[in-house]
Amino acid sequence: MKLNRVLLRQLKTIVEERLEFYSKFNPSPLSMQQFTDFGRNASNTDSFLFLRKELPVRLANIMKEFHLLPENLLHMPSVCAVRELYKQSFVDLLEYEKSKAGDSQTLDKFTEALVRIRNRHSDVVMTMARGMLELKEAHQVNANTEANVQYFLDRFYMNRISIRMLINQHTILFGEIPDVPNHIGCIDPHCDVVRVIEDAYSNARFLCDQYYLASPELKIRCHNEWEKFTFTVKEPGKEVEKQPISVVYVPSHLYHMLFELFKNSMRAVVEHHDDTSEDLPPLEVLLVMGQEDLTVKLSDQGGGIPRSQMDLLFNYMYSTAPQPTTSGGLDSPPLAGYGYGLPLSRLYARYFQGDLMLTSMEGYGTDAMIYLKALSSEAAELLPVYNKTCQRQYSTPVQTHDWSSQMHSAMFIRPFSTNSLKQLHVAQSKSLMASAAKREAAA
Structure with missing residues (x-):
C-alpha cells in the first residue's frame, strides 16, 4: 500500500510537469484548406506525429484554465468529474510521446486510444451543464463569477470542438470508421x-x-x-x-x-x-x-x-x-x-x-x-490560448456601469413615500400651470 501511494505521487508529479510543459505552447490552428490537403496527401504516420504533440497542447491549455475558476465551482461534483476525464485523456496521450512512428502496431493503438478519448468525452457538455446547476443551487452567483463562467465555457467548448475535429479526422481517415464517399474525413x-x-x-x-x-x-x-x-x-x-x-x-x-x-x-x-x-x-x-x-x-x-x-x-x-424533465416524458x-x-x-x-x-x-x-x-484558405480554426491575457480576464472584476440606469434612478425614488411622490407631482403640476399663466399674461 505504501509503495502504491509513492507510485501515485510520482505519477501525479510527472503529469503536472508535462501539463506545465505543454501549456507553454500555443495550439496550431489549421485552415479548412490545410485539413483537406492533409487528408488527401498525409499518411497515418504524419497524422500520428502531429496529433501526439498537438492534442496534449490543446488539452493542457484548457486544463490550466480550470485552476483560474472560482473555488466553489471547482468543488462541484460534475466539474470534478470533467477534470478527471481530461486528466485521464492527457495521461493516455503521454504514452505516445516517444513511441516509434513507423510501427504499425503503435499506430493502431494510437487510433484506438483516440476513439476511447472521444467516447469518454461524449457527455462532457451535459456534465458541465450539471456543474453549473450545482453551483447555482449551492451558492449565490455574483456578477464576477457569472462573467468568469461565461468566458470559460465559451473557451472550454470551443477547445472541445477543436479536439473532436482532430480526432474525427484521424479516426475516419486512418481508422475502421468507413469514410463517406467524396468526403475528406468529416469534411x-x-x-x-x-x-x-x-x-x-x-x-x-x-x-x-x-x-x-x-x-x-x-x-x-x-x-x-x-x-x-x-x-x-x-x-x-x-x-x-x-x-x-x-x-x-x-x-x-x-x-x-x-x-x-x-x-x-x-x-x-x-x-x-x-x-x-x-x-x-x-x-x-x-x-x-x-x-x-x-x-x-x-x-x-x-x-x-x-x-x-x-x-x-x-x-x-x-x-x-x-x-425539460429528467424523465423526458410527454x-x-x-x-x-x-x-x-x-x-x-x-x-x-x-x-x-x-x-x-x-x-x-x-x-x-x-x-x-x-x-x-466562402474561401477554405481563410476558414482557419479559432482556438483559445492559455496566456497572461487570459489569466487577467479571470482576475479583472466586472466594472460598474458608468451610465444612469433604472436601478440607479430607483435609489433616488426609494426614500420618498407614495404620499410624498403624489405631493411632488401636484407641486410640479401647479408650477407648470403658473408658468403657463404668466406666459399668457405676458402675451
Whole structure:
C-alpha cells in the first residue's frame, strides 16, 4: 500500500510537469484548406506525429484554465468529474510521446486510444451543464463569477470542438470508421448547403409536428454572387435547375446550427399563432454566396424577442422554454432544452472564423444570420490560448456601469413615500400651470 501511494505521487508529479510543459505552447490552428490537403496527401504516420504533440497542447491549455475558476465551482461534483476525464485523456496521450512512428502496431493503438478519448468525452457538455446547476443551487452567483463562467465555457467548448475535429479526422481517415464517399474525413469539399438546410428543416419539422401537431412551411431563396444568379427552391427535396451553392465545410457542424435555429423558430411561430385560425406563416431562408462570405438568413414571424432578453440568449443555462424533465416524458417539449443550443451553435459558426447573430422585432419575428467563410484558405480554426491575457480576464472584476440606469434612478425614488411622490407631482403640476399663466399674461 505504501509503495502504491509513492507510485501515485510520482505519477501525479510527472503529469503536472508535462501539463506545465505543454501549456507553454500555443495550439496550431489549421485552415479548412490545410485539413483537406492533409487528408488527401498525409499518411497515418504524419497524422500520428502531429496529433501526439498537438492534442496534449490543446488539452493542457484548457486544463490550466480550470485552476483560474472560482473555488466553489471547482468543488462541484460534475466539474470534478470533467477534470478527471481530461486528466485521464492527457495521461493516455503521454504514452505516445516517444513511441516509434513507423510501427504499425503503435499506430493502431494510437487510433484506438483516440476513439476511447472521444467516447469518454461524449457527455462532457451535459456534465458541465450539471456543474453549473450545482453551483447555482449551492451558492449565490455574483456578477464576477457569472462573467468568469461565461468566458470559460465559451473557451472550454470551443477547445472541445477543436479536439473532436482532430480526432474525427484521424479516426475516419486512418481508422475502421468507413469514410463517406467524396468526403475528406468529416469534411465535404462540395457541401451542398441547400441540402443541409432541407435536412435540418425536415428533422426539426418532424419534432414540431409530433409535439404541436402543426409546423410552418419552408421557403428557400438563393443568390450566388460568383455566378450572378438568383433562384428559389419551390419544393424542398426536389432538384433545382441552377447549380447548387456549395462550400468546403463540415456538414455536421452546419446541420447542428441550422437544426437549433429551425427548432427555435418553429416553436416561436406555432406558439405565437396558437390562437389564430390562419395558416402559419412560413420560415424564409435566404442563402447568399458572396466573394468572402456565405450567409444563411433565417426569418420567422414568431413574435420576436424583447431587447431586454437579447443579451441573455447566448448565456449558458438561459432558456426561454421550461427546462425539460429528467424523465423526458410527454410534458417536456422536444423543441426546447437547457439553454445550450444557441451558445454552442455560435461556437460552431465561429470555429472556422464565421459567426451567428440574431436581430429581432418584438411583436413580429426574428432574423438569424449564419456567416461562413466562402474561401477554405481563410476558414482557419479559432482556438483559445492559455496566456497572461487570459489569466487577467479571470482576475479583472466586472466594472460598474458608468451610465444612469433604472436601478440607479430607483435609489433616488426609494426614500420618498407614495404620499410624498403624489405631493411632488401636484407641486410640479401647479408650477407648470403658473408658468403657463404668466406666459399668457405676458402675451
